[in-house]
Amino acid sequence: MSEEKNNDQVEKENLSRRRFLRNSGIAVGGLAVGGVIGSVIPWNADTAENSEQQQKETKNYNHALMYFNQSEFRTIEAATERIFPQDDNGPGARELGVAFYIDHQLAGSYGFNARDYMQPPFFHGEKEQGYQGRLNRREIYRIGIRELQNYSHQNYDSGFTELSEEDQDKVLTDFAEEKVNITTISPSNFFLLMRSMTLEGVYSDPLYGGNKDMDGWKMRDYPGNQMNYTEIIEGDFKEIPPNSLRDHM
Amino acid sequence: MVKKLPKTDVVIVGVGWAGGIIASELTKQGLNVVGLEKGQERATEDYYMVHDELRYALRYELMQDLSKDTLTFRGNEKMRALPMRQYGSFLLGDGLGGAGVHWNGQTFRFLPYDFEIRSKTIERYGKNKIPADMTIQDWGITYDELEPYFDKFEKMAGISGEENPLGGKRSAKYPTAPMKHSPQMRMFKEATEKLNYHPYTMPSANLSEPYENPDGISRAACQYCAFCERFGCEYGAKADPVVTVIPVAKQTGKFDLRTHSWVRRILHKDGKATGVRYTDVTTGEEIEQPADTVVVTSYVFNNVKLLLNSKIGRPYDSSTGKGVIGKNYAYQVVKGSAVGYFEDEKFNNFAGAGALGMVIDDFNGDNFDHSDVDFIHGGYLSLTQTGQRPIQNNPIPKESPTWGKKFKENSLRYINKTLSVSAMGASMPYKQHYLDLDPVYKDTFGDPLIRMTYDFKDQDRNLAKFTAKKAEGILKEMGADKIDTMEELGPYNITTYQSTHNTGGVIMGEDPETSAINNYSQMWDMDNLFVVGASSFPHNSGYNPTDTVGALAYRAAEGIVKYHKNGGLLV
Numbered sequence: 001m002s003e004e005k006n007n008d009q010v011e012k013e014n015l016s017r018r019r020f021l022r023n024s025g026i027a028v029g030g031l032a033v034g035g036v037i038g039s040v041i042p043w044n045a046d047t048a049e050n051s052e053q054q055q056k057e058t059k060n061y062n063h064a065l066m067y068f069n070q071s072e073f074r075t076i077e078a079a080t081e082r083i084f085p086q087d088d089n090g091p092g093a094r095e096l097g098v099a100f101y102i103d104h105q106l107a108g109s110y111g112f113n114a115r116d117y118m119q120p121p122f123f124h125g126e127k128e129q130g131y132q133g134r135l136n137r138r139e140i141y142r143i144g145i146r147e148l149q150n151y152s153h154q155n156y157d158s159g160f161t162e163l164s165e166e167d168q169d170k171v172l173t174d175f176a177e178e179k180v181n182i183t184t185i186s187p188s189n190f191f192l193l194m195r196s197m198t199l200e201g202v203y204s205d206p207l208y209g210g211n212k213d214m215d216g217w218k219m220r221d222y223p224g225n226q227m228n229y230t231e232i233i234e235g236d237f238k239e240i241p242p243n244s245l246r247d248h249m
Numbered sequence: 250m251v252k253k254l255p256k257t258d259v260v261i262v263g264v265g266w267a268g269g270i271i272a273s274e275l276t277k278q279g280l281n282v283v284g285l286e287k288g289q290e291r292a293t294e295d296y297y298m299v300h301d302e303l304r305y306a307l308r309y310e311l312m313q314d315l316s317k318d319t320l321t322f323r324g325n326e327k328m329r330a331l332p333m334r335q336y337g338s339f340l341l342g343d344g345l346g347g348a349g350v351h352w353n354g355q356t357f358r359f360l361p362y363d364f365e366i367r368s369k370t371i372e373r374y375g376k377n378k379i380p381a382d383m384t385i386q387d388w389g390i391t392y393d394e395l396e397p398y399f400d401k402f403e404k405m406a407g408i409s410g411e412e413n414p415l416g417g418k419r420s421a422k423y424p425t426a427p428m429k430h431s432p433q434m435r436m437f438k439e440a441t442e443k444l445n446y447h448p449y450t451m452p453s454a455n456l457s458e459p460y461e462n463p464d465g466i467s468r469a470a471c472q473y474c475a476f477c478e479r480f481g482c483e484y485g486a487k488a489d490p491v492v493t494v495i496p497v498a499k500q501t502g503k504f505d506l507r508t509h510s511w512v513r514r515i516l517h518k519d520g521k522a523t524g525v526r527y528t529d530v531t532t533g534e535e536i537e538q539p540a541d542t543v544v545v546t547s548y549v550f551n552n553v554k555l556l557l558n559s560k561i562g563r564p565y566d567s568s569t570g571k572g573v574i575g576k577n578y579a580y581q582v583v584k585g586s587a588v589g590y591f592e593d594e595k596f597n598n599f600a601g602a603g604a605l606g607m608v609i610d611d612f613n614g615d616n617f618d619h620s621d622v623d624f625i626h627g628g629y630l631s632l633t634q635t636g637q638r639p640i641q642n643n644p645i646p647k648e649s650p651t652w653g654k655k656f657k658e659n660s661l662r663y664i665n666k667t668l669s670v671s672a673m674g675a676s677m678p679y680k681q682h683y684l685d686l687d688p689v690y691k692d693t694f695g696d697p698l699i700r701m702t703y704d705f706k707d708q709d710r711n712l713a714k715f716t717a718k719k720a721e722g723i724l725k726e727m728g729a730d731k732i733d734t735m736e737e738l739g740p741y742n743i744t745t746y747q748s749t750h751n752t753g754g755v756i757m758g759e760d761p762e763t764s765a766i767n768n769y770s771q772m773w774d775m776d777n778l779f780v781v782g783a784s785s786f787p788h789n790s791g792y793n794p795t796d797t798v799g800a801l802a803y804r805a806a807e808g809i810v811k812y813h814k815n816g817g818l819l820v
């Protein structure tokens with residue numbers, strides 16, 4: 001049931017995205033192209049009457065790209081949405097801004113593996129010895145995304161973003177289970193990296209570009225940045241409205 | 250060109266817990282001390298934005314930059330050792346206060362059994378209980394001899410706790426009351442009492458109440474803020490060297506602390522240390538700091554690395570079992586645990602403190618009869634509530650999908666319905682487990698990295714299965730609807746976090762043939778060189794290490810003062 005609804009929604013978003021694209025990047029109401037559509041549709045529909053006001057307030061200058069090109073961005077948006085999909089519990093990766101989060105992370109020190117030991121020589125090791133490749137994360141993503149597209153074209157005759165959710169899941173499963181034949185990167189490591197960065201984008205402080213409006217936290221009753229729990233630590237479960245680091249400035 | 254500075258009484262390499270304690274004790278006694286720390290300065294004000302899981306827990310803001318220095322790892326001598334390129338199994342401290350800034354504060358004394366493990370095991374079970382390649386040995390000191398120093402560390406740090414009914418004898422109560430009890434801790438307590446175990450509140454360096462220590466340092470109480478391990482404390486409530494011992498040393502006017510100072514060699518001549526050579530990492534300048542006494546407190550790996558790169562002591566040779574530097578590397582067996590799902594409950598799992606928990610020691614040390622089990626020692630079992638931050642904590646039942654719709658559903662459903670009972674399993678040393686210099690990989694200055702050769706053994710596999718079963722039993726008694734229990738320990742894997750409880754490499758003992766230092770942490774082969782830290786543990790107990798590191802540091806400080814007056818070997 002809810003699967004169908006999701007399909008519809010994705011379809012609608014795809015349509016509007018294509019329309020945006022045809023208008024050669026003209027942004028409506030200051031919106032960038034892509035999954036950010038979700039960011040102006042209030043999660044609670046009853047606040048819709050304030051939407052114009054809200055549009056102004058939520059115009060998010062952070063939602064532009066630092067590393068991905070548009071098509072890479074859309075691929076990651078689609079893939080991470082499958083990893084953490086929208087459902088009855090609340091928004092998925094797309095609406096939470098996870099793809100922007102990943103883009104921004106790859107543009108910085110994490111993308112360059114700045115604090116990892118990257119000295120040669122490079123040898124293939126045992127699983128217990130950890131990552132031993134020479135590629136940094138931004139290179140892994142660029143290759144991984146291209147391979148996601150190639151694999152989709154080879155097996156389903158269209159690009160990853162155009163596939164049905166079921167087929168996208170199949171492609172991702174084949175990556176996760178190392179059923180894809182690539183020599184440059186490990187498909188399962190690429191998948192795991194995407195998975196872990198999806199969770200980071202869903203649950204890190206909104207300051208990093210994901211976890212939009214702390215909706216990731218709200219879904220699991222996580223209060224974010226609180227100064228103390230002295231009063232509640234001895235008691236039963238208590239719901240506490242979340243705070244972000246922005247609230248602490 | 251090396252710049253040579255004027256001589257000082259004592260130079261300390263690395264200013265974490267061990268270095269900080271020794272700096273404060275020596276300067277209080279009037280010695281001039283230079284402290285060299287490779288990382289940066291730190292202060293409580295730095296932690297205003299500390300409730301940031303991504304930055305501190307996943308990007309390792311406070312830890313050593315691995316691009317500059319790491320180690321290599323192999324499971325056995327036949328494998329090619331490869332660098333630990335990214336963090337996983339343990340996290341290395343860096344900067345003022347070292348890992349003492351971002352520890353949990355779970356503060357346990359080792360058991361009387363630990364210090365005489367070989368004699369006591371043989372006495373109770375006979376020689377055959379100890380496998381031929383298990384190189385356990387007595388420490389050359391007893392619990393009773395070390396007790397006053399435990400007491401000193403605990404009073405300095407203000408440890409909050411209640412007596413462990415199965416622990417060694419205490420000369421005094423903990424200086425502050427135990428931490429608060431959450432509902433899940435009460436469940437653990439009730440269940441373990443019903444099972445006739447002996448629960449007690451985890452001893453904690455997160456202060457349960459405001460406290461002034463014997464040095465006159467006052468600190469605030471813990472706020473159960475849930476950003477503790479891997480984070481610095483914005484309240485100064487967690488005992489860390491920066492808010493306890495380092496200010497005391499600074500106040501004396503005798504402590505010359507230099508950060509960004511990366512020590513590369515201990516200098517020595519005719520069997521005596523003469524000082525150290527370090528690089529000022531901000532300028533690249535090479536500097537020599539002469540000293541009467543050199544103290545090395547730069548954590549397990551760097552302690553061994555410095556000695557080997559400086560050609561001090563007899564390197565360990567695994568083929569003969571001779572030599573000592575690098576010998577008896579051991580770790581901690583923490584995976585023998587179980588997770589329980591409580592369908593009809595909801596807990597405040599997001600709240601907590603680094604050392605909030607309940608513990609039993611019924612299966613630790615030699616507190617139970619090992620005649621019918623195929624391992625020695627054991628570990629404590631505990632339920633801790635350290636604050637389940639959302640990126641790293643997404644509990645889902647075993648065998649359920651790890652991504653997609655079902656994963657999202659499960660992880661959201663179970664996050665506040667899941668409790669774990671975990672083990673802090675002891676780790677025994679083996680002839681084949683050691684640290685030496687890597688022949689291939691280098692640090693940022695071109696010095697060889699440390700190479701670790703280590704894997705789990707039958708001892709560890711059996712112990713982990715045993716503790717996992719006990720954990721399962723406790724969760725059952727607590728009323729869990731479903732329990733996932735560790736089934737097989739598997740090989741040691743450097744990519745998943747277990748604990749930063751690495752031990753050995755510069756071990757203490759009675760006999761200079763089989764140990765590197767005596768019970769004052771003084772090198773047998775070089776009497777004005779002291780090497781302090783968990784590197785001195787001949788094995789690792791079923792507890793977190795730092796109370797014992799602290800106690801040994803206080804004892805070393807006493808020894809250094811004595812040595813400064815009289816010289817010679819102290820034992």
Ligand SMILES: Cc1cc2nc3c(=O)[nH]c(=O)nc-3n(C[C@H](O)[C@H](O)[C@H](O)COP(=O)(O)OP(=O)(O)OC[C@H]3O[C@@H](n4cnc5c(N)ncnc54)[C@H](O)[C@@H]3O)c2cc1C
Nearest residue numbers: 263265266267287342343347348349353354355512793795
């Ligand atoms: C996340 C985490 C949680 C922990 N929780 C607990 C716990 O609950 N209970 C417990 O008992 N223990 C815990 N520990 C372990 C505890 O932090 C260590 O046992 C303790 O900090 C060791 O103190 P140390 O002084 O030996 O080393 P460190 O604190 O690591 O200090 C060593 C210092 O030496 C410096 N150094 C290294 N090389 C050089 C060089 N070449 N030149 C100059 N300086 C150098 C480093 O930068 C560092 O500052 C935890 C550790 C971590 C990482």
Ligand code: SF4
Nearest residue numbers: 455471472474477482
């Ligand atoms: S849990 Fe307590 S001790 Fe730990 S950081 Fe928070 S306030 Fe400090």
